[in-house]
Amino acid sequence: MKLLRNKYRWLALLVALWTRGMGAVMGAPPATVDVNAMTFTPLPVVLTEEKDTLIFSDSPEYVNKNGVLAAGTVNGTGRVYFYHVNEMAEPQKIAIIMENKSKQNVEIDIHREVVTKPNREYFVVGSELSREELEAPYVSPNQNWQPAAQTDRSAGAAGLVTTVKKDEQGAIVPTWLDDSYKDLQKEAVKGKALSKDEKALYRARLKEADNWRKEWLRGEKVAAKLKPTVIESFVLAPGGKKAVFSKLDTLPIQTDDLFSGILDFTASGPVYVKVLMLPINTPSLGGSVLADTLPMDEVALRGTYVGAQRRLTLMQPYDSSLGPAAVMVVNDREDPFVEGNDELTTDAAVTNRGNYGVTYDLTIPTTGGHEFALYINPLGGAYAGSFKVTYDGQTEVYDVPSGARLFLGNGTTADTQYFGVYKAGKLLRIQFIPAGASNLPIQFLLVPQN
Template identity: 25%
Template structure:
């Protein structure tokens, strides 16, 4: 019997150490979601997670807790009984001592693993998806990102607009010579046109794409513009005069976003041209370049998206909630037309779309807001307007260029649960703090997917005391 017990217990220990575990057949979705989170054993000394998850981590999902406690209790009871009889009983045989030693080791391992798992779970919070709805409004988005990697001179995108408009260009100089990128406005009508630039910004060209993306968003969100451009019939001018002063060296990226209003229809051309040529003269003979396989260019009507909810959020009653942006499941991508060939195109990521997040809040106290990247590395900016206060810019993240690089990848089951309305907020979730605001005043955020970053993102709302 002693020899049989020794092999049986040794087998249990080997399974525990090897990570051969099984989930209970009746585990709930919540249990499965919890069981798939990385264990503390997968954390490096630096605090970051390794890519592969530790299959031995969720011991609570591998062994029934009640069975573990009984097994540990029997072992401890037997150990106390053995200590009580030690003075009057002979020393156990070698096989018996080995079996008892293994049993004690098993009990110790189980207790340690359970303590680690409970400690980890205590730092985790279940979130549910908050119901939101959206409406597309505003003027026309002119989006130029194809070809993204440009190897020759030419027109990158071109279309005509009137009224409120936004132009976004995002291009990499993949040639072996210095280049410039400019937005040219042309009045090809009979009367004069006035273009009023109301908002916008760009970044110095660079090979650090995340830095370009973040700096451009900060420039766009950091205030308004009041610039007037007068165009006589058949007249051409740059949207911004400094565009002809900015040189892209090979391998550098340029990214810009500008809002404007045109009193009548004007033609908008995004061009890449030699650094030593005049952009207006170049446009006269330039041809439209073919788009690349990503096909990220086009004209999209309704350049703004308002996200709101019919249900006011009460942090004291509703706990921690989230809603996704730019995931094409709950927040659909925009569909438009490539004016250069008439084909239908999709704005994968909703780049250039300006979101207004207007989630009503109620109850006493305050709400804490966060942005959490889901797709990987992220570098951007937003604005917030609280009550009657003027809007202010928020860097996402604040204090460094990017984040999202330390978030462990989701398992398929965890992603499915999140898409269906249940997600886990853990100590490993990377968050950009958007601030805490009292519930009795209206809080509005502006958000736009930043170039060079990964999507989607979650907006998380929670009680301020969390």
């Protein structure tokens, strides 16, 4: 996703960002913090679980010829995420075709179609899609999270490879989700004479650990009972083909416009999914028959990846009594980039540098005697997107940047933005999708309040 080629129309972008909503809170802590005036303890995340298949279509990003942009096979629950610019003189459209190459009928359920209008302002497209992805109703039928393929790499980067525990399936179990954290608390006071205050703190820590686990298990139980979202169902016979996401036919991509969207679905068997760019008036299914396959550009951001959704967590809780801390994500260390293959180029190995199209679910257990404020701090360059924060049963979506700024973090690693303030002791949950056109990594700052 190239930043420098964007042709900014500053006034239009200012207006668009003003209308996205304001994230300020009256009487809240400072809207920004001076990262150079504080020492932040790094709290490494660990990639614990992932699920679903991602077909990523972003190469070629700048399309100067009609044809197939990306394709891949999904058997189960999957997602298509596309991000393309029309560099042709005439209006174009994106088309998505599903094909059954097997010898059995394949049942398809379409769960969600998320899209924003094409626009020359790349940050508008990326940030609006990231908010739509958070707000568009979606309950996946797949509740079977799997151990992440790069779990060991993540734990190793976090310095925890020899200390983590795994369940029967091989998924890492956070210490706060079993008895490990409580055992550590008990061991720390074993044989010691505790004051009244120390005893109270000890009991509070054990109660917090029970509450973290209850809160997590309660959330899992609720999610398992939700009815999956289905907006369309159909059957593909052997050899059958169908154009899906019909709304794409009504959204012309003008010259130099960026267009991006998400399709979530489930297939009862293997289904081959193609993403194409075609002239706006060309029937999608007919136009796909003789369409050429376009080569990847030098960025090589396309392919089929395992892990359209991923879970990250801290093994140990954030303790607000110990000072400021930072949790970094999408850094290709503790949080590795997803890896896959491009079925259009003889299964060439590919890496999604930025994890675009991947839904994140980050859990941070918290403890300590101080309230803490949550900030975002982009580290890779300009960022504009949205984040859903849930704490103690309350959920809020925050737009970055708030107000009339174009983006956060352009040419600096010192930009921050305030989200909210919380009383320590609960699970902090942050959900987002890396915003298109934006840069990674980012980190979340947790700052105790006196």
